[in-house]
Amino acid sequence: MLPLLVAAGIATAPSASADPAPPVIGPAAGSSVPQPGEDAEVTFASGDVTLYGTLRTPVRPRSGVAALLLPGSGPTDRNGNQPGVPANTLGRIADDLAEQGIPSLRFDKFGSGATGLAGLPQNRLVDFGFTDQVTHAAAAATLLSDRTGVPVDRLTVIGHSEGGLTALALADRGIGHGGVGLVEPLPMRYLDLLTAQLNRQLDAAVQDGRLAAADAETSRETLRTSVRSLRETGKLPARPDPLLASIGLVPANATFLAEADALDPVRLADEIPATTPVLLTCSDKDLNVSCDQVGPLRDALDHTALRFAHLANANHLLGELGPFPPGRLDVAVPLPESVEFGTALREWSARLGG
Structure with missing residues (x-):
C-alpha cells in the first residue's frame, strides 16, 4: 500500500508492498x-x-x-x-x-x-x-x-x-x-487536484528552506510530464522523480491514476x-x-x-x-x-x- 500525499488525502491503487506508511494528516x-x-x-x-x-x-x-x-x-x-x-x-x-x-x-x-x-x-x-x-x-x-x-x-x-x-x-x-x-x-x-496540492507543498518547502528552488522546479516539471503521459498514454515515465514516487506516482499505479483522472x-x-x-x-x-x-x-x-x-x-x-x-x-x-x-x-x- 502507498502513503497518502502529505495533507492531500490522495493515494493511489494498492500495491504488493508489505505495510503502509502512516499518513501524516488527519485526526x-x-x-x-x-x-x-x-x-x-x-x-x-x-x-x-x-x-x-x-x-x-x-x-x-x-x-x-x-x-x-x-x-x-x-x-x-x-x-x-x-x-x-x-x-x-x-x-x-x-x-x-x-x-x-x-x-x-x-x-x-x-x-x-x-x-x-x-x-x-x-x-x-x-x-x-x-x-x-x-x-x-x-x-x-x-x-x-x-x-x-x-x-x-x-x-x-x-x-x-x-x-x-x-x-x-x-x-x-x-x-x-x-x-x-x-x-x-x-x-x-484527480491529477489536477494532486498537482495543486503538490505545488502548494513545494512552495511551502522552498519558503521554509527544506527544499532548494531548483529542486522544486525539477519536481514540478516531472509532474507536468507525468500528468501529460498519463492522459495521453495511460502510462508513467519509467524513472519518476523520487518525490513523486513517494506519493504514489509510479508505473504500478498508472492504471488507477489514469482511470480516476479520466x-x-x-x-x-x-x-x-x-x-x-x-x-x-x-x-x-x-x-x-x-x-x-x-x-x-x-x-x-x-x-x-x-x-x-x-x-x-x-x-x-x-x-x-x-x-x-x-x-x-x-x-x-x-x-x-x-x-x-x-x-x-x-x-x-x-x-x-x-
Missing part, C-alpha cells in the same frame, strides 16, 4: 455512542475479489431508504480508518443514519481491512484500476438492495473524499439516485437527475480540499435538490476542531465528530425517501 477521532441497531458481518463478490463489510440495521428501519457508504483514498477500511488514523468517519455516518432509521452498508475496500489484497497475484495488482473500485461499489449496492428491498437506482450513496468520485461514478451507472452525499469530495479531475466530477455532477437529493460539504479548515475548489462542483449541482453545507470547524476527516487551527498533527488528537457536519447530515437524511 484520530474519539469514540462515538452507537445508535440503536444491529451490525451484521457480510461478504460479497466482485469478479475474483471477495469483499467484507458491515450491514447496519436500525431497530425501526425506515421503508424505502438505505445508504451505501464509500471511503476515501488509501487503505481506508469500512469505518473510514487507516493504520495510525482511527478517524471512524464512516462508522460515525452509519451511527447518524441509524438515528434516522436508515440502514447502511459499509465495506473494506480493496487493499484494506478484512478484504486486504484478496490473495491476488502481483500481475493482477498492477492492473487494478479505479474502474475496478467502482465495480466493487456497484456489487456492494446490489447486496444492499437485496438485503433491504430498496432498488439500486433508489439507494442513497454517500462518499467521503475520493469516495465522492466513486459515488458520482455510480450515479453515472444509474445507481444511487435516491440520494447522493458528497462529503469533502474530490471536486476536480472522470470529471463536475461533468458527472451535471448529469445527476434534477430530483435527486444531494448533500455537498466543504470546510474552511479542510487542508485537503478548499471550499473555493468545491465551487464549480456546487454550481454543477444547482439543478438538483441540493443541500450545501459550508462548514467552519471540521477538518478533512470530519473531526471537530472548534476554535483551533488545522494542522498536520491533527492525526494525534482524539477529535469528536464535527457538530456542523452531524447536524447537516441528519437534517438532510431525515428528508430522504419522502
Whole structure:
C-alpha cells in the first residue's frame, strides 16, 4: 500500500508492498455512542475479489431508504480508518443514519481491512484500476438492495473524499439516485487536484528552506510530464522523480491514476437527475480540499435538490476542531465528530425517501 500525499488525502491503487506508511494528516477521532441497531458481518463478490463489510440495521428501519457508504483514498477500511488514523468517519455516518432509521452498508475496500489484497497475484495488482473500485461499489449496492428491498437506482450513496468520485461514478451507472452525499469530495479531475496540492507543498518547502528552488522546479516539471503521459498514454515515465514516487506516482499505479483522472466530477455532477437529493460539504479548515475548489462542483449541482453545507470547524476527516487551527498533527488528537457536519447530515437524511 502507498502513503497518502502529505495533507492531500490522495493515494493511489494498492500495491504488493508489505505495510503502509502512516499518513501524516488527519485526526484520530474519539469514540462515538452507537445508535440503536444491529451490525451484521457480510461478504460479497466482485469478479475474483471477495469483499467484507458491515450491514447496519436500525431497530425501526425506515421503508424505502438505505445508504451505501464509500471511503476515501488509501487503505481506508469500512469505518473510514487507516493504520495510525482511527478517524471512524464512516462508522460515525452509519451511527447518524441509524438515528434516522436508515440502514447502511459499509465495506473494506480493496487493499484494506478484512478484504486486504484478496490473495491476488502481483500481475493482477498492477492492473487494478479505479474502474475496478467502482465495480466493487456497484456489487456492494446490489447486496444492499437485496438485503433491504430498496432498488439500486433508489439507494442513497454517500462518499467521503475520493469516495465522492466513486459515488458520482455510480450515479453515472444509474445507481444511487435516491440520494447522493458528497462529503469533502474530490471536486476536480484527480491529477489536477494532486498537482495543486503538490505545488502548494513545494512552495511551502522552498519558503521554509527544506527544499532548494531548483529542486522544486525539477519536481514540478516531472509532474507536468507525468500528468501529460498519463492522459495521453495511460502510462508513467519509467524513472519518476523520487518525490513523486513517494506519493504514489509510479508505473504500478498508472492504471488507477489514469482511470480516476479520466472522470470529471463536475461533468458527472451535471448529469445527476434534477430530483435527486444531494448533500455537498466543504470546510474552511479542510487542508485537503478548499471550499473555493468545491465551487464549480456546487454550481454543477444547482439543478438538483441540493443541500450545501459550508462548514467552519471540521477538518478533512470530519473531526471537530472548534476554535483551533488545522494542522498536520491533527492525526494525534482524539477529535469528536464535527457538530456542523452531524447536524447537516441528519437534517438532510431525515428528508430522504419522502
